[in-house]
Structure formats: structure tokens, C-alpha cells
Amino acid sequence: MSGQTDIQRSILPIPDRRSTIVTTFDAKDPDTAFPPITPLRPPAGAPNVLVILLDDVGFGASSAFGGPIAMPNAERLAKTGLRYTRFHTTAMCSPTRAALLSGRNHQTVGMGGITEMATSSPAATSIRPNTCAPLAEILKLNGYSTAQFGKCHEVPVWETGPTGPFDHWPAPGGGFEYFYGFLGAETNQYYPAIYENTVPIEPERTPEEGYHFMEDMTDKAIGWIQTEKAMTPDKPFFVYFAPGATHAPHHVPKEWADKYKGAFDDGWDALRERTFAKQKDMGIVPEGTDLAARDAVMPAWDDMPEELLPVLRRQMEVYAGYLEYADHYVGQVLDTLEQLDILDDTLIYYIIGDNGASPEGTLQGTFSELISINYRGDIETPEFLASKIDDLGGPDAYNHYALGWAHAMCTPLQWTKQIASHWGGTRNATIMHWPTRIAPETSTPGGGIREQFTHVIDVAATVLDAAGIPEPSTVNGITQEPLHGISMLYTIDDADAAEQHHTQYFELLGNRGIYHKGWSAVTIHRYPGLPGITQMTQGFDEDRWELYDGSTDWSQAHDVAADHPDKLAELQRLFLLQADRYGVFPLDDRKAERLNATIAGRPELIRGTSQTLFPSMRRLAENTVLNIKNRSYSVTSEIAIPEEGVAGTIVAQGGRFGGWALYAVDNVLSYCYNTLGVDWYTTRATSPLPAGTHQVRAEFAYDGGGLGKGGGVTLFVDGTPVGSGRVEQTHPFIFSGDETTDVGAETATTVSGDYDARDSRFTGRIAWVRLDAGDDSHDHLIDPEYVYHVALRRQ
Incomplete structure (x- = not known):
């Protein structure tokens, strides 16, 4: 691959060099000559770079590292690459991603926790300082094409609205020229909250038509790579490919889950033993290693109720299918590189998890995370879960497996995600593949194993080293904090090379460690x-x-x-x-x-007790909309109704697994409150809407007496009551992790079963919608410990 080696790259952007000597008056003069325009390119030999980061996968999950879940494409890379058995992350997604993409420790770049828990402490602002330019920006300013696909979860929560600012979004602020993915911790894989750069878009197909976000983001990545190589074949790319898999919800087509029927029938303790034996046979763990004990707070398989076992088994089958499904689409990206004849010239990191496996599915697992997050575990009895077993993995579920399975996925280590002190939270199976640099003789026929201690902050240093690009001293006029990581290239040629990453601290949520x-x-x-x-x-x-x-x-x-x-x-x-x-x-x-x-000291996008929305406003995240939970409220809108009547959504918040909507069906004003996707409470007007411009309103009178209580609903047209009803119970904490508030039509899934998203567009005209919260808030009754639990289980 051609490149430029005669320019300085320590100051970015690279200053333009302009010829100022003019020796002729007429351009037609034969002596007129200027240097040709030369597009900026990296140094000669700089590889393409593909960083693949899966989500919530423990060290002991992948077949490439002795785990029970088939990942043939991970094995494919490992056979001609290197497997790193002591590669570490930070134990949680936002901090790991910030460290990966900056090459600095997570607190240094303000990501001491998830974005939703940002404080004014420099360690936890969720704002990357401009003294720590991201890897994508450094590569872009050196002539790389850059793109990100999949999960982000690095944007400060007060900047996730449609007005930005977009300085901390992947594109343009994060150095990526193109972004296709979602901003938060998770998204519904069948109905995702997708952004293309900074614009929300909707999938072109439905789940019934075969849609899944994993396939969609892969197609977008392949198309982007093909276009880049068709148009600028001499320009290397940096692609950050970060699926939502295998973060909850564990969504996967049924046939993939069914591949694992019966594979986990003997439970998570037996699975740990089998995986550990395989890891020893493969040389993934050295001789003399012992299987770390299960902590006493984690239940043994034999302690689980007999009637729950079929559900628990299916949870793990679904998870396994989901991970193999994700690996399948990683394989399609690899196939594309091979077809373009650039696989050998591409440095690939396959990081199998941004932390240990997730324990956030409770001790028994959950049909819908929203049920457990809203502290309604009483709903999920063994009988209820058994009735939903066939839905797990499909669009009608929002499922997560039990803690015991998460611990098994971290075999042979202690603990899981969130626990930064122990290797179960931070050690992730990782593969490096780069045939141009990794000679066959450096590895065994099954692929080389490298045991040096490494960390996610080492990735940026390795990529710059591979590209021949120096760390910049200044970027955009700002003096830069040196990278904290160590290039891993020294491990390639010598499996026994003395490790160079000697010291690494760990800290998250008060859990601490030092290596x-x-x-x-x-x-x-x-x-x-x-x-x-x-x-x-x-x-x-x-x-x-x-x-x-x-x-x-x-x-x-x-x-x-x-x-x-x-x-x-x-x-x-x-x-x-x-x-x-x-x-x-x-x-x-x-x-x-x-x-x-x-108290935390971070900005808040929405203040006060009233908010006005307009027809063009869609995909508003929950933290960008007035909070109307645990109190009385009203929803008022001015609408114009044609002579033929109206149908469709006026305003809605949430979706299939919980929320509320004000809408019309057959010209009848209606209000629906969907409680956790289990109970739907619908109130309708007793007469049709009259033609013309009118003000419609739904008032909810909260019962009080605690959190998540019910209340009465009254519908009004021009101030006149036209219908009443009742909601027996409401959401105390959140409506959704990714569903949004929409005016004039619903995106993704719908709150009510009266219509679907494609039929939800309001057929009249909406001038405005106003939300007003009452002064009877019961939020002071929320247990601080449980609020903390809610936040952690949304990351």
C-alpha cells in the first residue's frame, strides 16, 4: 500500500505546505511548474485496521478459548493469528470503550463509570478531554478513512438529544467519518434505535421480514468497506465494528438457539467443569491452574427450583445461539476482506467482550429486563417464565440469562462484569490477526498463544506502531496527554518475550485492583x-x-x-x-x-415541570423528556382533524415492553398505558372527534401511596370530558432502555396493540404537544440502593 514518509506527523492536523515561489507570469509559459496535488496518505505499509469488540462475553464462552459456544470465525482468525490469554478490559462497557478508542486509562478520559452516572469529578464526567485525541481522529488526520458500526455508549447523556452538541458523538466528534449504530448501552435487535451519523433512521424491514440489527450493521459495514476500496484503493481504513451482541436483550432467530438444544441441561456448575477441562487441553490455561471457586452469593445449579430448570436451560441456549450468530456475521466481514484481497494487509483485533459476562439478568434470569429493572420481580414467577419459554430470543421478549450462566461464561475465573477487582470482570479472550506481519512460523499449526499481560489501552499504541504513525504532540492546537498503553507488536515474533506492560490499576464502582x-x-x-x-x-x-x-x-x-x-x-x-x-x-x-x-454536578437537559414538543420531534431518549413517573400528569395537544376523521399517534413514550400513548383509532381519541408489556390499560372517548382544530388532553390522576401505583385517566376535547378509565399499576423507574418519545408517529415497537409502527402516522395535523407533571411526586420514596441497581443494570 503506497504512503508518504517525508512529512512530519507529530502536529495534527498536518500543516498544509504551499508553494509560494512564482517564476512565470503566464501559465502557458513552459517554465510554469508546481508540485502536483498529493492526497494525504499514511506512511508506506500502513495496514487497514479492523477492531471487532463484542459485548458482555466472558473469557470462557468462545470455542476459540475452550468455551462451549461455536465461534468458527474466531477460530479461523486464531489459526493464522495469535490468541492473547491475558488481555484485560475495565469490567464495564463505557469505560472499556473510552479506553480502547483513546489509548488512555478510563478515568483519565472521564469515563470512571457509565455515562448515565456522570459526575463533575474529572474522573467521571463522561467527557473525553481534548488533551486525549481519540485513535480515530489521529488516524483520520494521517490519511485513514474511518467508520464505526454498532454500539457507542460514550456520549454524555445531556448531549444525546436532537440538538446535540455532537462533539462527543462518533461522527463527527469521535474522529469517525461515518457512524451507523446506537448511542446507549443496549438496543432492541429487532427494532433498534439507529443513528446514521447524527440522524435517527428506521430499519427498512420488520422482524417478520427477517430483520435483525446484527445483519443490518454488517451489511452497512461491508458496503462502506467496498465503497472505500472501490474509490480509493490506496487509502487504508480504520473500522470499529462493535455489535450489541451479546448484551441483553438476547435476541436471535430461533434456529440459532435451537442448535444448542440440550447442550446445557446439566447446569452452570457442570458447564464450568467441562469448559475448564477443555481450556487445559487446548493450552489456554497453563498446567497447574485451578478452577476458581464460585462465590457464596451465587446460587449453585442444584439449589435452583426444579420447575425453573427448563427456562434456565433455554436462557443459555438462546445466549449461545446469539453469540454464534454474531460470530457468523463477523465472518461475513472477513469474507469481504478476503474477496477484496486485503485480508492479509489488515490488522484485525477480535476482542471477545468489553468486560466479563453480564450478571444483570438476576439470580433466575428474566423474560424482560424492564420487569426486573422496575422492581417487579414478583411478576416473573416460575409459572410466568415457563409460559414465555418459547418467546425467549424473539421480538416479543427482552430476555437476559441468570447470574449462574454469566459466571460459567467467565470460566475459570472469579466473578463477572462490574467486578473490576477480579479477572472474571476484566479478562477477555482476544485474537490478533495480520498475516503480513504474523509469519506462520511464529505460531503452532493451531495458532499461536501469547501469555503476556496486555490491556485494552494497548490497542491504540499497537495500531499507531503498525501504521508507522507517531503519537502526536499536539492535535488541533492542544498539547496531548501521552498514550498510556504499550504496543503489543513485540509479542508477535517471540512467544516468550518478556512482557512490557508491567503495571495496571483497575477501579470501578469502588472495586479495585492492581497488577x-x-x-x-x-x-x-x-x-x-x-x-x-x-x-x-x-x-x-x-x-x-x-x-x-x-x-x-x-x-x-x-x-x-x-x-x-x-x-x-x-x-x-x-x-x-x-x-x-x-x-x-x-x-x-x-x-x-x-x-x-x-447532586452529581452534571448538566440536565430537561428542567421544570412542563415540556412542549413539536411534530418533527422523534426518537427522543427517555432522559431527554420530562419525567412523569410516580406522579400525576397531563398530555395536551392542539390538532387539526379533517372531515374524514383521523387515526394514528399524537404522542407516545416507550414501546412494546412498557410506555404510554395518546392516539386516535377510527377517529376516536384513545389513551393506552402499557405496564411492562404484561398489562395494557386503554381508555377511549365515548364519541368521535369533530372536524376542525381542537385541543385534546389526557389527564392522569396518580393514586399516591408509593411508587408505581395506578390512577384514573380522563380524556378531554376542548376542555370537555369525553371518556374515563383506570390504570392499575405504572412504571416506577424507566419505560425502556432504547425506545423513545415520538410525536406524530411511533418508531420501533408500539405502546398499544391497536396498530403497528407502519400504521401509526397521524393522519391529521399536530401543532404542538405539551407534557405537564403534577406536584405530587413520590420519587422521594425511592430506595437509593435500588436506584443505583437500576442504573447499573442499564449498562
Whole structure:
């Protein structure tokens, strides 16, 4: 691949060089000559770069690393690439993604937690400082084409509305020239909340027509790559391919889940044993490694109720199908690179998980995350779950598997996602593939294994090293913080090369750890926020530290703190030094306070008790709309009705798994409150709407007496009551993780079953819609601990 090696690249953008010597008067003069225009390109030999980042996949899931789930395309890359068995993330999605794309530790770039929990502390603002230019920006300013597909979850929540600003969106602010994906932690894979750059768009097909976001984003990525290589074949690309898989909801076509029928019938404890044996046989874990014990707060398979077992088994079958399905589409991207004859010239990272497997599906799993998040676990009895078993994985479910399966997916390690102290939360199977640089003799016939300690912050340094691009000293006039990672290229030629990433701290939600030259000292401050798990309540100084000797204990199975108190004290001091260096302090284990924008010190997009919306406003995320939960409220709109009558949505918030809508059916004003996708409460007017311009209103009078209570509904036309009804129970916490508020038509799924999204466009005219919240809020009754649980289970 051609490139330019005679220009300085330490100051970005690269200053333009303009010839200022003019020796002729007439351009027709034979002596008239200027250097030809040369498009900017990276240095010669710079590879294409493809970074694949899956979501919520534990170390022990993939068949390429001894796991039970077939990932033939991961194996395909591993056979001629390198498998890294000690690659680490941060234990949670937003921090891992921010670290990956910046090459700096997550607190340094303001992502000490998820965006929804941002505070004014520099470690947790969710705002990447301009002293830490992202990898995509550095590559773009050196002549790369850049594109991101799939999940983001890095945009500050107050900037996710249609007015931006867009400085922290993938495109344009994150350095990507093109973005196709979703902004939040998760999305419905059948009805996703997609943005193309900064514009919300809707899928062209329905689930019944075969739509799934995994296929869609893959098609978009393939099309983008093909176009880039057709138009500018000499220009390398950087593609960041980040599916929602396998974050909940675990959505996958039934035939993929059915491939695993019966595979997990003996439960998660037996699965851990089988996986561990396979990992040892494959050399993924070294001889002498022990299987780390299951923590006492996690249930054993034998302790689960017999009537629940069929549902638990199906949960894991669906998850396994989902992961293999995602790998299948990764394979289609690889096929495209092969067909374009650029696979060998492409540096590929296949990072199988942005943290450990997710424990957020509760101790028994859930048919719909929204049920458990809204603290209505009482609905999901064994009988209820059994009645929904055939829906799991399909568009009528929003399912997540049980904690026990998540722990099994992290075999042979302790703990899961959220737990940054232990390897189960942070160690992720990773493959590097680059045939131009990775010679066959550097690996065994089944692929090379590399055991050096590595971390997600090493990816940016590796990519720049591979491209021959120096770290810039300034970007857009701003002096840059040096990269924190170490290039991994030194591991390619020598499997036994001494590791160069000697020290790495870990911190998230108060859980802390430090790795240094083979040793790790860790302390768990908080368990995952789940119903049924009693939280620890000690202060930071009371946390109990553990010590592990990595030279003899690969899996952190044997705490040797009592045997080596001096070594433990040495590492504890080192943690303090590293935490201070990278801006971790102050440690923050506050709960509801971090969800209150005023206390946390972050901007809030919506203030007051009233909000006016207009017909062009669609895809408004829940945190950009007035909160009307746990109180009385009214929804008022001025509409124009033609002589033939109207139908369609005036305004709606949420969708199939919960929300409310004001709409018309056959010219009759209607209001529907959908409680958790389980109960629908519909109120209709007793007479049709008259033609002309009118003001319609739905008033909800909250019963009070606690959270999520019911209330009475009254419909009005021009101030005159025209219908009444009742809602027996409401959502106390959230309507959805990705469904939105829409005026004039519904996107994705619909709140009411009276119509679908394609039939939801209002056939009259809407001048405005106003939401007004009452002064009877019961939010002061919310348990701070549970508010914290809600936030964590939305990431």
C-alpha cells in the first residue's frame, strides 16, 4: 500500500505546505511548474485496521478459548493469528470503550463509570478531554478513512438529544467519518434505535421480514468497506465494528438457539467443569491452574427450583445461539476482506467482550429486563417464565440469562462484569490477526498463544506502531496527554518475550485492583447490583484485600495475602500511586446521588415541570423528556382533524415492553398505558372527534401511596370530558432502555396493540404537544440502593 514518509506527523492536523515561489507570469509559459496535488496518505505499509469488540462475553464462552459456544470465525482468525490469554478490559462497557478508542486509562478520559452516572469529578464526567485525541481522529488526520458500526455508549447523556452538541458523538466528534449504530448501552435487535451519523433512521424491514440489527450493521459495514476500496484503493481504513451482541436483550432467530438444544441441561456448575477441562487441553490455561471457586452469593445449579430448570436451560441456549450468530456475521466481514484481497494487509483485533459476562439478568434470569429493572420481580414467577419459554430470543421478549450462566461464561475465573477487582470482570479472550506481519512460523499449526499481560489501552499504541504513525504532540492546537498503553507488536515474533506492560490499576464502582509484574492485589467493595444479593456496606478503608501470585495461580484461585503481608502492602501503595497518577480519586461509591444530576454536578437537559414538543420531534431518549413517573400528569395537544376523521399517534413514550400513548383509532381519541408489556390499560372517548382544530388532553390522576401505583385517566376535547378509565399499576423507574418519545408517529415497537409502527402516522395535523407533571411526586420514596441497581443494570 503506497504512503508518504517525508512529512512530519507529530502536529495534527498536518500543516498544509504551499508553494509560494512564482517564476512565470503566464501559465502557458513552459517554465510554469508546481508540485502536483498529493492526497494525504499514511506512511508506506500502513495496514487497514479492523477492531471487532463484542459485548458482555466472558473469557470462557468462545470455542476459540475452550468455551462451549461455536465461534468458527474466531477460530479461523486464531489459526493464522495469535490468541492473547491475558488481555484485560475495565469490567464495564463505557469505560472499556473510552479506553480502547483513546489509548488512555478510563478515568483519565472521564469515563470512571457509565455515562448515565456522570459526575463533575474529572474522573467521571463522561467527557473525553481534548488533551486525549481519540485513535480515530489521529488516524483520520494521517490519511485513514474511518467508520464505526454498532454500539457507542460514550456520549454524555445531556448531549444525546436532537440538538446535540455532537462533539462527543462518533461522527463527527469521535474522529469517525461515518457512524451507523446506537448511542446507549443496549438496543432492541429487532427494532433498534439507529443513528446514521447524527440522524435517527428506521430499519427498512420488520422482524417478520427477517430483520435483525446484527445483519443490518454488517451489511452497512461491508458496503462502506467496498465503497472505500472501490474509490480509493490506496487509502487504508480504520473500522470499529462493535455489535450489541451479546448484551441483553438476547435476541436471535430461533434456529440459532435451537442448535444448542440440550447442550446445557446439566447446569452452570457442570458447564464450568467441562469448559475448564477443555481450556487445559487446548493450552489456554497453563498446567497447574485451578478452577476458581464460585462465590457464596451465587446460587449453585442444584439449589435452583426444579420447575425453573427448563427456562434456565433455554436462557443459555438462546445466549449461545446469539453469540454464534454474531460470530457468523463477523465472518461475513472477513469474507469481504478476503474477496477484496486485503485480508492479509489488515490488522484485525477480535476482542471477545468489553468486560466479563453480564450478571444483570438476576439470580433466575428474566423474560424482560424492564420487569426486573422496575422492581417487579414478583411478576416473573416460575409459572410466568415457563409460559414465555418459547418467546425467549424473539421480538416479543427482552430476555437476559441468570447470574449462574454469566459466571460459567467467565470460566475459570472469579466473578463477572462490574467486578473490576477480579479477572472474571476484566479478562477477555482476544485474537490478533495480520498475516503480513504474523509469519506462520511464529505460531503452532493451531495458532499461536501469547501469555503476556496486555490491556485494552494497548490497542491504540499497537495500531499507531503498525501504521508507522507517531503519537502526536499536539492535535488541533492542544498539547496531548501521552498514550498510556504499550504496543503489543513485540509479542508477535517471540512467544516468550518478556512482557512490557508491567503495571495496571483497575477501579470501578469502588472495586479495585492492581497488577504488577505477575502479582495482583484486589479488593471487592460492591457486589453486582441484583435483587437477592445483600450488599456490603463497609467503608473503603474497611475493604478486605486479597493477594494472588500469578506465577503459580493463573486464575486467582488462591488468596495468599496472609502469607505475604509485605507484598500486599507494597501493591496497595502502588495502587495509590497509580490511582493518583491517572486521576482516579476521589473514590465514589455513592448510589442515588450519582443519578441526581444536581447532586452529581452534571448538566440536565430537561428542567421544570412542563415540556412542549413539536411534530418533527422523534426518537427522543427517555432522559431527554420530562419525567412523569410516580406522579400525576397531563398530555395536551392542539390538532387539526379533517372531515374524514383521523387515526394514528399524537404522542407516545416507550414501546412494546412498557410506555404510554395518546392516539386516535377510527377517529376516536384513545389513551393506552402499557405496564411492562404484561398489562395494557386503554381508555377511549365515548364519541368521535369533530372536524376542525381542537385541543385534546389526557389527564392522569396518580393514586399516591408509593411508587408505581395506578390512577384514573380522563380524556378531554376542548376542555370537555369525553371518556374515563383506570390504570392499575405504572412504571416506577424507566419505560425502556432504547425506545423513545415520538410525536406524530411511533418508531420501533408500539405502546398499544391497536396498530403497528407502519400504521401509526397521524393522519391529521399536530401543532404542538405539551407534557405537564403534577406536584405530587413520590420519587422521594425511592430506595437509593435500588436506584443505583437500576442504573447499573442499564449498562
